[in-house]
Amino acid sequence: xxxxxxxxxxxxCFLVGVLTLGSYYVxxxxxxxxxxxxxxxxxxxxxxxxxxxxxxxxxxHFHKISRKAPGWGYSLFVYVGFLLVVVPAVVSGGKxxxxxxxxxxxxxxxxxxxxxxxxxxxxxAFYIVSTAYRAFRxxxxxxxxxxxxxxxxxxxRVPLGQMMWDGLLSWTxxxxxxxxxxxxxxPVVAGRRGIMIGIAIxxxxxxxxxxxxxxxxxxxxx
Amino acid sequence: xxxxxxKFLKIDRRLIFLAxxxxxxxxxxxxxxxxNKNLGKDVVNIYNYIENMPxxxxxxxxLDYDPATRxxxxxxxxxxxxxxxxxxxxxxxxxxxxxxTGMIEDIAARIPKDIAPDxxxxxxYVIMPFQPHPVAxxxxxxxxxYEIYDxxxxxxxxxxxxxxxxxxxxxxxxxxxxxxGTAMLDYYVAYLADKNKFPMAGGVTAVSQPGYGPxxxxxxxxxxIGGMKGAADYESLINDVEKGTSGIDALxxxxxxxxxxxxxxxxxxxxxxxx
Numbered sequence: 001x002x003x004x005x006x007x008x009x010x011x012x013c014f015l016v017g018v019l020t021l022g023s024y025y026v027x028x029x030x031x032x033x034x035x036x037x038x039x040x041x042x043x044x045x046x047x048x049x050x051x052x053x054x055x056x057x058x059x060x061h062f063h064k065i066s067r068k069a070p071g072w073g074y075s076l077f078v079y080v081g082f083l084l085v086v087v088p089a090v091v092s093g094g095k096x097x098x099x100x101x102x103x104x105x106x107x108x109x110x111x112x113x114x115x116x117x118x119x120x121x122x123x124x125a126f127y128i129v130s131t132a133y134r135a136f137r138x139x140x141x142x143x144x145x146x147x148x149x150x151x152x153x154x155x156x157r158v159p160l161g162q163m164m165w166d167g168l169l170s171w172t173x174x175x176x177x178x179x180x181x182x183x184x185x186x187p188v189v190a191g192r193r194g195i196m197i198g199i200a201i202x203x204x205x206x207x208x209x210x211x212x213x214x215x216x217x218x219x220x221x222x
Numbered sequence: 223x224x225x226x227x228x229k230f231l232k233i234d235r236r237l238i239f240l241a242x243x244x245x246x247x248x249x250x251x252x253x254x255x256x257x258n259k260n261l262g263k264d265v266v267n268i269y270n271y272i273e274n275m276p277x278x279x280x281x282x283x284x285l286d287y288d289p290a291t292r293x294x295x296x297x298x299x300x301x302x303x304x305x306x307x308x309x310x311x312x313x314x315x316x317x318x319x320x321x322x323t324g325m326i327e328d329i330a331a332r333i334p335k336d337i338a339p340d341x342x343x344x345x346x347y348v349i350m351p352f353q354p355h356p357v358a359x360x361x362x363x364x365x366x367x368y369e370i371y372d373x374x375x376x377x378x379x380x381x382x383x384x385x386x387x388x389x390x391x392x393x394x395x396x397x398x399x400x401x402x403g404t405a406m407l408d409y410y411v412a413y414l415a416d417k418n419k420f421p422m423a424g425g426v427t428a429v430s431q432p433g434y435g436p437x438x439x440x441x442x443x444x445x446x447i448g449g450m451k452g453a454a455d456y457e458s459l460i461n462d463v464e465k466g467t468s469g470i471d472a473l474x475x476x477x478x479x480x481x482x483x484x485x486x487x488x489x490x491x492x493x494x495x496x497x
Contacts (some may be wrong), residue, residue, distance in 0.1 A: 046355035160474030
């Protein structure tokens with residue numbers, strides 16, 4: 001039993017991991033064929049992952065409704081929304097239902113999904129502006145540096161800010177775009193590069209741990 | 223005086239929301255027409271790269287954004303498609319984001335109407351269907367594109383299309399541009415551009431623009447369009463005023479409001495401290 005539950009999965013993981021890693025660096029017809037095969041499999045598995053995600057979503061909301069958990073009424077909209085999108089699409093067979101060239105899915109996308117997504121994202125702007133007034137307090141030298149950088153970048157990114165800089169701060173001898181260019185290409189890139197290198201090293205270590213069977217969380221508890 | 227300032231510091235946030243609403247709506251109703259003089263260097267780099275490409279070169283345009291980021295990214299995509307087709311380049315539109323299909327529909331409907339009415343589908347441009355697994359698709363595009371994109375979004379075989387003539391993988395393409403509100407551009411750099419020495423550029427939201435500085439410095443990205451300002455810059459370069467340019471007035475006022483609010487609240491705080 002331990003052979004099926006532990007050793008074979010670990011061996012498959014090791015073999016696929018080493019072959020895939022090797023194929024990335026070896027430009028060879030066999031490695032390309034191998035990668036093509038794996039790509040097809042990955043795409044198929046990803047398709048099934050969508051289905052699995054849908055089932056998981058439905059199950060979790062079903063439990064919420066059956067337990068009458070707080071806010072369970074909203075869970076009903078998961079099913080209502082799903083049916084409203086899928087049923088007309090299946091019934092129409094992907095053919096236009098509304099007008100000469102509008103499918104039901106296209107209508108829902110354009111007039112429901114687009115509006116809702118846009119609204120949700122736009123609300124962020126209101127909270128950012130409100131928070132800027134209520135929470136951005138310059139109480140330390142570090143906060144002042146953050147403010148100074150934000151002030152220049154926010155101002156310099158738009159024409160009105162650039163005009164204000166030219167009117168009020170042209171005596172400094174620097175164009176706002178020059179200052180932004182320096183900020184973006186020196187301190188920002190330095191910080192970002194450090195983060196990227198850290199993430200990359202973390203990713204490599206985790207991948208090696210999985211390939212060599214040190215990290216086995218993906219196998220479950222058994 | 224002190225009480226009045228403290229009261230002002232704790233102003234009802236709905237009044238701030240109202241101020242922002244007015245500042246966003248006013249320039250949409252009556253545009254201010256602020257001059258967009260300082261064009262972004264990275265935007266100009268993409269423009270120049272496309273300008274210098276030989277005619278009928280293939281541009282891979284991966285549109286990976288959904289309606290949430292439409293105001294910033296859709297004008298970028300429209301401007302790039304316009305520029306590429308006007309330059310008589312071949313354009314392949316791809317997506318690895320399920321939410322982007324409607325955005326692509328919009329562009330597909332506009333190409334024969336006002337973007338490039340003289341261009342023919344299948345000869346000058348092609349639209350590929352959504353594919354679910356980005357890393358697998360990108361790896362495959364570096365080997366043989368037809369193993370994944372053997373049919374276009376309408377189910378027509380792509381191998382025989384004139385637009386795909388001479389294209390087997392991204393190594394045969396002239397440029398790739400990924401416009402996205404996610405980390406898709408990072409994946410493109412890692413799995414497609416670097417490995418296949420494929421020139422790649424991007425279009426991203428303003429908030430994620432600073433994160434791509436390292437790629438621009440190393441030349442892993444040939445250029446970058448950032449946010450609505452980037453879209454407005456590109457529209458200026460191709461002399462075509464659209465949503466990017468019209469939105470820049472509202473963006474200007476909103477940015478200035480943020481600065482004014484931060485300054486006001488901190489000045490009040492200082493006055494209260496030393497009063």
